[in-house]
Amino acid sequence: xxxxxxxxxxxxxxxxxxxxxxxxVVQLTGMPEEVIDSELCDLLGTSSDSxxxxxxxxxxxxLMNYVESLNEEMTLGQSKH
Numbered sequence: 001x002x003x004x005x006x007x008x009x010x011x012x013x014x015x016x017x018x019x020x021x022x023x024x025v026v027q028l029t030g031m032p033e034e035v036i037d038s039e040l041c042d043l044l045g046t047s048s049d050s051x052x053x054x055x056x057x058x059x060x061x062x063l064m065n066y067v068e069s070l071n072e073e074m075t076l077g078q079s080k081h
Contacts, residue, residue, distance in 0.1 A: 017055040025059070 026033045
């Protein structure tokens, strides 16, 4: 992931986006930055450069879809037992 030190990207409403969103996710999860970057690229189906332009709203939507898919998988797995 490319970092630009000293530059924090913010949306017009002041919410973080881009590298600042990724840094916050890394900080809150305690996971390595490379793992977060790779997973988000997979979830978004985009390159690392696109992830660096990620908005907080996009992250919310992607994670909501991810959690919903996990829930569906778990529900299907439980119904087979």
